[in-house]
Amino acid sequence: MPTKFQRWKERITATDIVMWFIGFALLVFIILGSILTLRAGRYTPVQWFDFVIYGLAQGSIYALVAMGYTLVYGVLRMINFAHSEVFMSGPFTAYYVAAYFYRSSLLESHPVICLIIVFIVSMTISTLIAFLLERIAYRPLRNAPRLIPLITAIGASFTLMYLFRGLYGTGFQAYPVWEIFSGKWALFKGLEIGKIQVFVIFAAALVMVALYLFIQRTRIGKAVRSVSEDKEAASLMGVDIDKTISVTFIIGGAAAGAAGVLYALVFKQVFFMMGFIPGIKAFTAAVLGGIGNIPGAMLGGLLLGLLESIGPALFLDGFNIAAPYQLKDAIAFLVLVLVLIFRPTGLLGERLAVKKA
Amino acid sequence: MKRSLFLFVGLFMFLAASIVFAAPPTDPLGVVTIKPGEPIHIAYWFVTAGSDSTLGIDTKRGVEIAIDDIKNNLLGHKIKFDGQDSGCNAEGGQAAATKLASDPTIVAAVGSNCSSEAKPGAPILWNAGIATVSPSNTAPYLTDPKRGPTYDGYLRTAHNDKVQGAVAADFAFKSLKVKKAATIHDGSVYAEQLANVFAETFKKNGGTIVAQEAVAPTDTDMKPVLTKIVTAKPEFIYYPIFVAAAGHITRQVKEVSGFEKVALMSADGAFSVDFYKAAGESAVGMYHSSPDFEAFGKVYEDFIQKHIKKYGEKTLAPFHAHAYDAANLIFKAIEKVAKQEKDGTLYIGRKALRDALYATKNMKGITGSINCNQYGDCADPRIAVYKTSPENVKTLVMPKKSFWKPY
Amino acid sequence: MEQIRAIWRYGIKVGIIGGIVLILTALIGMIEVFTQRQIIADVVSMGHALYLAAGLFICYLAAERTTPAKPLWIISNSMFAGLTTAFFLVLLIILGRHVNLRLMFINASDLLLNNLLTFGVQGNDGLRLLLIAGMGVGLFTGLFYLLPKFLRTVILWSLAGSAFAGVLQELIRPILANNFPDVISEWLLTSDGLTLKGALSIFIFIALIVISWSIKGGGIRQGWQGLPKKQQSTWRTIGTIILLAVILIAPWRLGLFMSEVMTIVGLYVLLGLGLNIVVGYAGLLDLGYVAFFAIGAYVTALITSPEIMNLNWSFWSAIPFAIFFGILAGVLLGVPVLKMRGDYLAIATMGFGEIIRLLVLSDALRPFLGGSQGIGQIAKPQVLGFVFKGPQEIYYLIVAGCMLVIFVSWRLKDSRIGRAWKAMREDEDVAQAMGINLVSNKLLAFGTGAGFAALSGVIFGSKIGSIYPHSFNIMVSINIVCLIIFGGIGSIPGVIVGAAALIGLPELLREFAEYRFLVYGIALVVMMLIRPEGLWPEEAHKRELHEDKTNEATG
Incomplete structure (x- = not known):
């Protein structure tokens, strides 16, 4: 192995310069766009504040889903494509419970208990699906080359998506409204904040902190971390690899189930393909923050949510580009590429991974 | 190469025909012979899988109910109704149409769902002598006088976007008397076309379009784009998109400040019970343009009841009624042109069938009175505007009386 | 107990x-x-x-x-x-x-x-x-x-064969009508299914084949190996000629729809072979491969359609432009991702794929690229007045394209570059230490792959006549990755088999709508579980998978 300096020196090539050039061009574009937008003064400060809140609410859901990707990536080094279906299965099933509560007007009389039950049902189903997924589809492929489980995951994703479509139908269902979450709280000087956004941000933060502490502080969490660092060594030290990996999937599934209910509370509609787009976004968020890294997933999720909400208005509006919100995903992916150019392993890097990924 | 294909199809026809002893009637494009006991084969090409499948399943059920309503008996023959998934994209439409075109037993087709499918698909079917009636294509191009002879076998019971977009613009400007409007489309051929027609007509009327935005049909968080629109201070927003995204917009408009006095309007793509589910109480007070089905309300209600009984759920998308009418259009035309032997054998001339379809006048359908013009536009051009009341949302029933009519 | x-x-x-x-x-x-x-x-x-x-x-x-x-x-x-x-x-x-x-x-x-x-x-x-x-x-x-194993095998094969014939009767019908006297069709099929006697005859027919193969099969194989080299090669040539003849007359014998399916499979073979270079040879996981397909199709549309640029050039003149822009895009998009590995690369390329789709869809670029209304009236290829119009004619174009691309990838595989890619796939650091220039080799892989995809895009655009942004979504990329691994990664025949299985079969089963996606998903999972090396694997790769099970997967 050459020393770090030698490697660095021999890697500075014409391509690096081209890369940096591309990176800086993008950066200049973004900064120029922002300056033009701000100078046009189209948006009031209240509106900027709204953008941030919307972005954070969306972003915290991404962050929760991203957690599942990151945990699995940490221990198995694979993109669990089917995680988006884990995210879908919980709230889609729990809808029927929520609809029952609504019909029997329990929802009105005991909203909090109903909410808790809906959360439990959703998290249980998602956990179950995640657990079975690992047992049936991934465990037999533990030592296969990297691409094989990827294809299995894609296959499992299709299977689950169309299984649930067959069970619950093609149409979408809409969650009932929890009255306690409708309306806004007025802050000061005309600033308002939706109750549901506050709830989502706090609930997501709570789940994330709990998860983080679980991974950092508990014995099982320690086992998860050790497996993600070195499977063989962990197994030599008496860690039950199979069990630990199952636990990882269970935690990721529970987080996805919770994220699913939060998503359903904000956006109401649930249907069999509801997981596809958030799944891709959450995976992007995980990569943005540094995959395999739990704080990275949080940061990546929030950043992605903010980018989608603010990005088009801030970067593109100044150039007077038609329909900028059509390009919000393009902006998100451009920023991702930009980040990866300068930090090839994401914003916070792969803390849990020692080996090259 | 077209000639060889015709020859090919002709040969098929000839073979099929020569099985029967009697000399069959002739037709420039061939004759389908249906022996006693054999079914009349009508095929669909709808998007029945993937993210847009609600549209296809909805229309497919419309046809199935139409078949039930004639007790699965057309001139003493059963109807065989099957078909292909067309995927809501050009390549899917092409593949599905090719599959149908290669089956010589198909008398007529219903489809497609998305205009992008029909563009490559309809000529393929017509090349095989199969006329097709679409329940949900709305792109003006498909029934434009300039569309060319390859689309001669194509008709539709869905509205041309040109009609509907203009009605919406007239309503906004003349009835609501708004001067500043914004549009949102979802990147689909349908919505973009409608939004553009609306904008053109609205400007011609003397109004200004203050914002033209677009979202993706899979987007869920519409608040940022709505915040952008609010800065342009529109008095009216027109978003002729589909149920899911329209539901999100309708709900989230209430969460963005500055929209309190803005009127909302969507089109028939989001005019369904499903939309009320999606939008909830936020839908109260919003407008939709849709076929004027006041005179046909009872039939439509019966249809919905049959649907719930048969499939265990309410209708999924807005075009089932058009599909029902498309099926009846075909049945009526077959009844008109089919020559029947004493033993029950049917002969259906392909060109004759196509001509009979195009000659349809004043057929009572559940979307209005069906009249086909020489370019295949059959939908009742009477479009009305409906306003949603609190009862509509609460009981999940569509408004019965129109709010405004352009005529 | x-x-x-x-x-x-x-x-x-x-x-x-x-x-x-x-x-x-x-x-x-x-x-x-x-x-x-x-x-x-x-x-x-x-x-x-x-x-x-x-x-x-x-x-x-x-x-x-x-x-x-x-x-x-x-x-x-x-x-x-x-x-x-x-x-x-x-x-x-x-x-x-x-x-x-x-x-x-x-x-x-x-x-x-x-x-x-x-x-x-x-x-x-x-x-x-x-x-x-x-x-x-x-x-x-x-x-x-x-029952004895032999009997079981015979019965299972025959049952499966009859069931298969029953499921695919809609396809069999026109093929029979095209090629055989009506008697056979009437013997086998009624208007809604197989006849009982037809099903029995198929059962017996397959049983006879299986039995005779298991009795004689071994003998034939031995006889083949016993033949002198020269005779073997003569037989091979004859075999190839017959195969070619079958390929050439197939569309006219099998009818319109089968030709359509074969053209679609052919397009995916082109795409698959291109991605096979990037993923299979060079080991760079690219999930945004559809971008180059889209570039090929859009360049063709812009050059040949009267709708936007109104150039109205011929189809043939579009090919070099499309391939040039495809390769250019491949290299340009390759540069920023040079240092990324594994899943970072996958997600960044996926981002590129989406960016391209969003750009062609966007209202902002609508005056140049058609936006959501797409671009129509794309020229059909013509040679001396012969127009490649329907699937039966386009088929030949695709076969020619496939042959060219198969030839190129076959030559590349064991060339100096091919070996460099292989080394890079196994371990980038070691490859670099051995003096392999990672930058130029990676860009070469991206460029070649992109060129193949652009060629496929050209034919696709012309075949379909009008293109829409929705045709170029991320599922296309995912499908291509699936098919090359399903077929056997790095293997040229594997790509063909994979495309036939994952693109052709669902296409044939189009009428089963959503269930075909369910079956598709289950097939992917089951296949990877029981045969991870794919249907027609590359020899080296197969050996690797079966001997070296403990090989830790790193990228």
Whole structure:
């Protein structure tokens, strides 16, 4: 192995310069766009504040889903494509419970208990699906080359998506409204904040902190971390690899189930393909923050949510580009590429991974 | 190469025909012979899988109910109704149409769902002598006088976007008397076309379009784009998109400040019970343009009841009624042109069938009175505007009386 | 005692899993929808065939797992598996009588629960019949399992063949009508399914083939190996010529739709071979490959269509431009991702794919790229007045394209560059240490792959006549990755087989709508579990997978 300096020196090539050039061009574009937008003064400060809140609410859901990707990536080094279906299965099933509560007007009389039950049902189903997924589809492929489980995951994703479509139908269902979450709280000087956004941000933060502490502080969490660092060594030290990996999937599934209910509370509609787009976004968020890294997933999720909400208005509006919100995903992916150019392993890097990924 | 294909199809026809002893009637494009006991084969090409499948399943059920309503008996023959998934994209439409075109037993087709499918698909079917009636294509191009002879076998019971977009613009400007409007489309051929027609007509009327935005049909968080629109201070927003995204917009408009006095309007793509589910109480007070089905309300209600009984759920998308009418259009035309032997054998001339379809006048359908013009536009051009009341949302029933009519 | 434990372990446990699987199959509506399709007209519908086949399969699994394989044990286990499965279905039916399952499971119709699942017998008699049928299927399977292996193979193949013919009857019909006298078609098919005699003849026909192959097959193979080299190569040439002739006349013999399917498969073979260079040879996971396909199609549209730029050039003049822009894009997009590895690369390339799609869709670029209305009136290829119009003509263009691309990838594979890619795939650091220039080799891989995709895009655009941004979504990229791994990564015949299996079959089964995606998903999972090296793997790769199981997967 050459020393770090030698490697660095021999890697500075014409391509690096081209890369940096591309990176800086993008950066200049973004900064120029922002300056033009701000100078046009189209948006009031209240509106900027709204953008941030919307972005954070969306972003915290991404962050929760991203957690599942990151945990699995940490221990198995694979993109669990089917995680988006884990995210879908919980709230889609729990809808029927929520609809029952609504019909029997329990929802009105005991909203909090109903909410808790809906959360439990959703998290249980998602956990179950995640657990079975690992047992049936991934465990037999533990030592296969990297691409094989990827294809299995894609296959499992299709299977689950169309299984649930067959069970619950093609149409979408809409969650009932929890009255306690409708309306806004007025802050000061005309600033308002939706109750549901506050709830989502706090609930997501709570789940994330709990998860983080679980991974950092508990014995099982320690086992998860050790497996993600070195499977063989962990197994030599008496860690039950199979069990630990199952636990990882269970935690990721529970987080996805919770994220699913939060998503359903904000956006109401649930249907069999509801997981596809958030799944891709959450995976992007995980990569943005540094995959395999739990704080990275949080940061990546929030950043992605903010980018989608603010990005088009801030970067593109100044150039007077038609329909900028059509390009919000393009902006998100451009920023991702930009980040990866300068930090090839994401914003916070792969803390849990020692080996090259 | 077209000639060889015709020859090919002709040969098929000839073979099929020569099985029967009697000399069959002739037709420039061939004759389908249906022996006693054999079914009349009508095929669909709808998007029945993937993210847009609600549209296809909805229309497919419309046809199935139409078949039930004639007790699965057309001139003493059963109807065989099957078909292909067309995927809501050009390549899917092409593949599905090719599959149908290669089956010589198909008398007529219903489809497609998305205009992008029909563009490559309809000529393929017509090349095989199969006329097709679409329940949900709305792109003006498909029934434009300039569309060319390859689309001669194509008709539709869905509205041309040109009609509907203009009605919406007239309503906004003349009835609501708004001067500043914004549009949102979802990147689909349908919505973009409608939004553009609306904008053109609205400007011609003397109004200004203050914002033209677009979202993706899979987007869920519409608040940022709505915040952008609010800065342009529109008095009216027109978003002729589909149920899911329209539901999100309708709900989230209430969460963005500055929209309190803005009127909302969507089109028939989001005019369904499903939309009320999606939008909830936020839908109260919003407008939709849709076929004027006041005179046909009872039939439509019966249809919905049959649907719930048969499939265990309410209708999924807005075009089932058009599909029902498309099926009846075909049945009526077959009844008109089919020559029947004493033993029950049917002969259906392909060109004759196509001509009979195009000659349809004043057929009572559940979307209005069906009249086909020489370019295949059959939908009742009477479009009305409906306003949603609190009862509509609460009981999940569509408004019965129109709010405004352009005529 | 021992036997009771065996019944629990191999009979009832398998039965429980089987019961759940069958309940799911019923609740997703597969059985009910498929009963409308006949396999053998008025005898067996597809729904019932599926229902029975699932039951048989479960009992077979129970029989197969039984150790020690004593005949009595096998039969009892298989019967218990059948009984348990039936018991679960009985539970479902009873539940359905008391609760309205349709509030949640929309396919749990009365017809399904009280008629189809109980073979048309209603009420409690139906439940009893179901339990008896479960045991009966178990008994039958157990007895069947005790047959000699040879007989079992013959029967299974023949049954599968007849069922396959029944499912694909819509395809068989025009092919028969095209090539054979009507008598055959009338013997085999009615208007909704196979005839009973037709099904029997297919069964016997396949059985004869399987039997004769297993008797003579070994001899033929030995005879082949015994032939002198020179004769072998003559035979090979003859074989190739016959194959070529078959490929050339196929579209006219198989009819319009099969030609369409073959052109679609051909397009994916082109795409697959291109991505095979990037993923299979160079080991760079690219999930945004559709971008280059889109670039090829859009360049063709812009150059040949009167709609936007109004150039109206011919199809042929579009090819070099499209390929040039494809390669350029491949290299340009390759530069920023040079340092990324594994999944970072995958996600960044996926981002590129989406960016390209969003750009062509966007209102902002609508005046230049057509936006959501797409671009129409793309020119068809013409040679001396001959227009490649329908699928039967475009087919030849695609075959020519495929041959060119197969030739190029075959030559590249063992060339200096090919070996450099291989080294890079195995370990980038080592490859670099050995003096392989990572930058130029990676860009070369991206560029070549992109060029192939652009070529495919050119043909696609011209075939379809009008292109829309929706045709270039991320699912295309994912499908291509799936097919090259399904076929066998890095292997050229693997790509062809993979495309035929993952693109061709779903295309043939288009009428089954959503169920084909379900089957597609299950097929991907099962395939990776039982045969991870793919259908037609590269020799080296196969060896790797089977010998070196402990090889830690890093990228």
